[in-house]
Amino acid sequence: MDDFGGGLVAAAHELKTPLTLVRQLSLQLAETKDDAARAEIARRIRLTSERSLRLVDNLTRAARLESAMFEMEPVLLSGLCHEVVDELSPLSLALGQEFQIKVGKSPLVAVGNRDLLRSLVMGLVDNALQYNAPGASIEISTRIRRNEAELAVRDHGSTMDLAEFRRLKESLGLRAMPIAARPLSSGLGLLIAQKFALAMNGHLSVERHRHGGLTFRAHLPASQQMSFVSAGQP
Amino acid sequence: MKILILEDDKWFADSLCANLQPKFDVRVCYDPEKFFSAAEKWRPDVLLADVILGAKNLFVLLNEMQSYADTRTLPVVILSTAAEQIKASDVVEYNVKKILNKTEITPRILRETLLKIGEGSS
Numbered sequence A: 001m002d003d004f005g006g007g008l009v010a011a012a013h014e015l016k017t018p019l020t021l022v023r024q025l026s027l028q029l030a031e032t033k034d035d036a037a038r039a040e041i042a043r044r045i046r047l048t049s050e051r052s053l054r055l056v057d058n059l060t061r062a063a064r065l066e067s068a069m070f071e072m073e074p075v076l077l078s079g080l081c082h083e084v085v086d087e088l089s090p091l092s093l094a095l096g097q098e099f100q101i102k103v104g105k106s107p108l109v110a111v112g113n114r115d116l117l118r119s120l121v122m123g124l125v126d127n128a129l130q131y132n133a134p135g136a137s138i139e140i141s142t143r144i145r146r147n148e149a150e151l152a153v154r155d156h157g158s159t160m161d162l163a164e165f166r167r168l169k170e171s172l173g174l175r176a177m178p179i180a181a182r183p184l185s186s187g188l189g190l191l192i193a194q195k196f197a198l199a200m201n202g203h204l205s206v207e208r209h210r211h212g213g214l215t216f217r218a219h220l221p222a223s224q225q226m227s228f229v230s231a232g233q234p
Numbered sequence B: 001m002k003i004l005i006l007e008d009d010k011w012f013a014d015s016l017c018a019n020l021q022p023k024f025d026v027r028v029c030y031d032p033e034k035f036f037s038a039a040e041k042w043r044p045d046v047l048l049a050d051v052i053l054g055a056k057n058l059f060v061l062l063n064e065m066q067s068y069a070d071t072r073t074l075p076v077v078i079l080s081t082a083a084e085q086i087k088a089s090d091v092v093e094y095n096v097k098k099i100l101n102k103t104e105i106t107p108r109i110l111r112e113t114l115l116k117i118g119e120g121s122s
Helices: A003-031 A035-064 A077-094 A114-131 A162-171 A188-199 A226-230 B010-020 B032-042 B058-065 B088-094 B107-121
Strands: A073-076 A098-102 A109-112 A137-145 A148-154 A203-208 A214-221 B002-006 B025-029 B046-049 B076-080 B096-101
Touching: A003 A035, A003 A188, A003 B010, A003 B107, A035 A077, A035 A114, A035 A188, A035 B010, A073 A077, A073 A114, A077 A098, A077 A114, A077 A137, A077 A148, A109 A114, A109 A148, A109 A214, A114 A137, A114 A148, A114 A188, A114 A214, A162 A203, A188 A203, A188 A214, B002 B010, B002 B032, B010 B025, B010 B107, B025 B032, B032 B058, B046 B107, B058 B076, B058 B088, B076 B088, B076 B107, B088 B096, B096 B107
Parallel strands: A098 A137, B002 B025, B002 B046, B046 B076, B076 B096
Antiparallel strands: A073 A109, A137 A148, A148 A214, A203 A214
16 A cells, blocks of 8 residues: 555544544434533533544644745743643543643753644644543653753553564654554554654654553754743743 | 443443443443453343454453353454454354444444343343
8 A cells, every 4th residue: 555545544544433432422412311411422522523623633734744834933842731731631631631741940942833843742642641541640741851852741551562662663753553552543643743743853752661651752953042931932 | 131341432431331221231341451350240141342442452352251151151242443344254253243333333223232132142
């Protein structure tokens, strides 16, 4: 199968799960009389639809990436983390999960395109929400290392065996790859996130944790313009 | 009639449960690792299960079910988005009575199917 065909299959797979859920919830809605239960079902339909729309937006953006010109600018990572968490809070609340943001005291600024970077982080956090253990937190942290600004998203999903982890690591950003331990995904979201990172002269990496879960890390060029931040600009 | 739902998508499982509860006694198992203890304690009449269940897929579980006396004869209904890829002849030896497509099933058909299978096994 060529790249185009492979991409279509991955996109279809990725959208099938939420669409099936929306269909099921709407069938349930038709049979439910209790107002409070109906309101909860409607909320779940809305959150599931919004999640699918985010994927469709990112797919469109990724497809246009090569021909598009986008502005690179200093972006304060802590502000971006809070923005993403605010937006995904209704979903995390509905899934019974919580966020922990760990950012250092000194402001960390990356050079990137604000919209792409936001989509990238949204993609990583959304991915974590899907696989995190119920009740566990998702940790979002930033640090500077070897002149790179790093933003990490750690989930507490199931343990991944070494062979599968190696496959994931090797394919990260090269192609969509279904992950057996993470069955709701075709890996397309990670492929898109890697494309966004590469477009901003960065890249993604992944590490696994012995007691379960993964950390995905976006490595981006760090901005030296700290005065820009202290001057009060975003 | 007792139906055990094995489904790792919590919202989907909760929704199925709501569809079935007026007619059946329903419990949900979100984690395949906890299936055997749930089956042993509760003794369901039918297992309604998705295929892809985190790190463990249903076929591994079906194989294991065949090795225990109390789960060997438990009728299984598969409910999957990949139903068209599963051949009934490949899973009949695991006591799979029906393969249903998640993208097409309605609550009424699901209830009728489970009722028929449950009655047939009792």
